[in-house]
Amino acid sequence: MSSSHRDAQPDAHPSQDTSADVSCDVLVIGGGINGAGIARDLAGRGWSVVLCEQHDLAQHTSSASTKLVHGGLRYLEHGQIGLVRKALQEREGLLRGAPHIMAPLRFVLPHDASMRPAWMIRAGLWLYDHLARRDFLPASTQISLKGHELGRPLQPAWRQAFVYADGWVDDARLVVLCAQDARERGASILTRTRCHQLRPLAQGWEALLAHHDPHTGRLTHNVAVKARLVVNAAGPWADQVQAMVAGDAQQGAPRVAAQHLRLVKGSHIVVPRLFEHDHAYIFQGRDRRIVFAIPYEQRFTLIGTTDVDHVGDPGQAAIDAAEVDYLCEAVNRYFRQPVRPADVVWAYAGVRPLMEGERAGGKASAVTRDYRLQRQAGPAPWLTVWGGKITTFRKLAEQAGDVIGELLEDRRAAWTREAVLPGGRLLELIETEVDPVTDMAEFQRRLRQRHPWMDLGLVRRWSRQYGAQALRLFEGVQQRADLGAEVAPDVYEAELFYLRRQEWAFTGDDVLWRRTKLGLHLDAAQREAVSRWMMDQA
Structure with a gap:
């Protein structure tokens, strides 16, 4: 196994994004497309952001769509x-x-x-x-x-x-790429980390987060986060989080107009x-x-x-x-x-x-698939996201960023309209951009030309999943043996290490059904081999 893959630090390990008590401008609760999109937008505007997700990124609604941009x-x-x-x-x-x-x-x-x-x-x-x-x-x-x-x-x-x-x-990869972009811009992304307590302070909120081991489910540590503002982007759990955010009469929290979710x-x-x-x-x-x-x-x-x-x-x-x-x-x-x-x-x-x-x-x-942003200044600033659909996630996040700027009395310019998600800048390998289909075909051709020993099917899969980030999988790789052991057909250790380090993948299901759809192409024994390898790395 190439040392560049074996020895790299696990950048995305949930306990390493932040493990001590922290302070930030905004705490985002929810790691679906709305939460990841908002974290990305805010981090790109220069605010300090912590995102917590109780399970895996896109584990529920955001990986269960019809997978359309329409x-x-x-x-x-x-x-x-x-x-x-x-x-x-x-x-x-x-x-x-x-x-x-x-x-x-x-x-x-x-x-x-x-x-x-x-x-x-x-x-x-x-x-x-x-x-x-x-x-x-x-x-x-x-x-x-x-x-x-x-x-x-x-x-x-x-x-x-x-x-x-x-x-x-x-859809699931879209969420992961937004989270990657947010992290590259300074955000802390905490998966398997549930917010189970919120308390308003004089200048914001104090949240108690609990991180759980992805394999055993056991609590491994708590993290206390102080934030100037809380974003509730918990999707189907939004009403439960809102009950925490709104507090009670003893805390002086105002009554909030209920949304029928x-x-x-x-x-x-x-x-x-x-x-x-x-x-x-x-x-x-x-x-x-x-x-x-x-x-x-x-x-x-x-x-x-x-x-x-x-x-x-x-x-x-x-x-x-x-x-x-x-x-x-x-x-x-x-x-x-x-x-x-x-x-x-x-x-x-x-x-x-x-x-x-x-x-x-x-x-x-x-029932409408539109969204609504519900803002409140007291008992401390917070914003709840109701509804939404994948195609409008960027616009929702942009509008949320504008509202948050108003609540923090610190308006900052939007930036995502022309932005490219991680892996989307194919000019790292192709000469000119024409349109998405032509550019992707040319990128695949160039990638195969650069690595002729690589199977065409694997070239196509890696380029479709990782885009220009596929080039990182080839760092230090001169031949197939450098990809490490073949854990399952066309599933090499180099890719699995990458998914652990860079994409918060820690279980077999994370890899097989969300970061990829390899679960459809492998049999039960092969899926078990991937799951066992992921568990052995814990």
């Missing part, structure tokens, strides 16, 4: 034009800033005349095309499915379709690949809900999502048999090849914290 075409029908415009304004900027973990994706919408006339869909897509500027995503079109490659997987009754562009994202479970299934082309499908069921079928991990198709009200611990959300049946039936209305529950090779579920507003009890699918 405006949300269906939200137009609900009249949420402002939300759609805001998301569309973010879409291409995100794709440019992280071309390794995001990519343009075209969607095929078969036309069902019993649902709505073609002119209505054309009008909606025209609006979708023009609500925000597009530089490289193509405009929508209408096609005949008869004899068309995009029509072959579908039943012959579907004759016409519309095709439009959005994007795809590796509706917890909605969204579940997805993954099945062997149902079609050969690179487009996705968007299907509308008889209940008027939308279900996507998306090319996934080369050999699979991702199908989702459901909208089911969730009661109980958000961390224990799991797909049930009724949801699997629902998703199978939804796509079987369209596909020639039937999808059966027995075909499911993997499934996941997450709980979305949605704001229901004053009118409760409607369909979960109709």
Whole structure:
């Protein structure tokens, strides 16, 4: 094993980001996309930041999405034009800033005349095309499915379709990259660290954080943090954290207007690949809900999502048999090849914290995916984030940074609009930037040219997951043997050490299902080998 990999210090070990009592400007509670995005934004403005996450980064809601960067075409029908415009304004900027973990994706919408006339869909897509500027995503079109490659997987009754562009994202890696960027700008990122007590002080807050061993769950140490301001970005747990932040009457805390947070479970299934082309499908069921079928991990198709009200611990959300049946039936209305529950090779579920507003009890699918920032100056400054979606995370974080500047009476300039996430600056290896797809293909070609001994599949995986940061995996590496032991097929010690040091990965699940999706490609014994290796490094 190359000494550059074996002997490097574990920069991301949770107990080493901070282990003593600390003071900071802002404590961010929650390591999903909102918390990581806000920590990144604040650190880039020069504030000192500590982020704590009770489990792994993106372990729950933020790794359980449909993995899309999109405006949300269906939200137009609900009249949420402002939300759609805001998301569309973010879409291409995100794709440019992280071309390794995001990519343009075209969607095929078969036309069902019993649902709505073609002119209505054309009008909606025209609006979708023009609500925000597009530089490289193509405009929508209408096609005949008869004899068309995009029509072959579908039943012959579907004759016409519309095709439009959005994007795809590796959601869990997006969170990790935001956390990396925040750390590089000075933030402390504490995973497996739960905030279990908050107390207002004369000049801010005192928080008691408890770090737990990722393998045993045992408490290893406490950290006391004094912060001028607290951000509650705990997602499905936001109301629980707000109860701590708001305090009680004895502490002199004012009453806070309650937000009706509706917890909605969204579940997805993954099945062997149902079609050969690179487009996705968007299907509308008889209940008027939308279900996507998306090319996934080369050999699979991702199908989702459901909208089911969730009661109980958000961390224990799991797909049930009724949801699997629902998703199978939804796509079987369209596909020639039937999808059966027995075909499911993997499934996941997450709980979305949605704001229901004053009118409760409607369909979960109709509840807004927009966000709200709730600020309060007393008993000490704090900010709670309600709702949100992946595509608008950067804008949410930027607005949160502006609000925090007002609360701290220290306004600082926003900076993330044109920023690139770690690994996204491919100019380290290519000569000129054209568009995200062209740039990524050229980066892969150059990487393989530089390391001809490397398998093409591994070049593609590392470049898609790490982008320009893949070059760090090759430091001191001249041949395959320098990558260390092959723990599982194409999983070398060099990568696992990197994930421990740089990406807060400490368990097999962290590696197999969040930092990568290798869990889909390895068998049970191979997954166990990765988990055992991670445990041995503890």
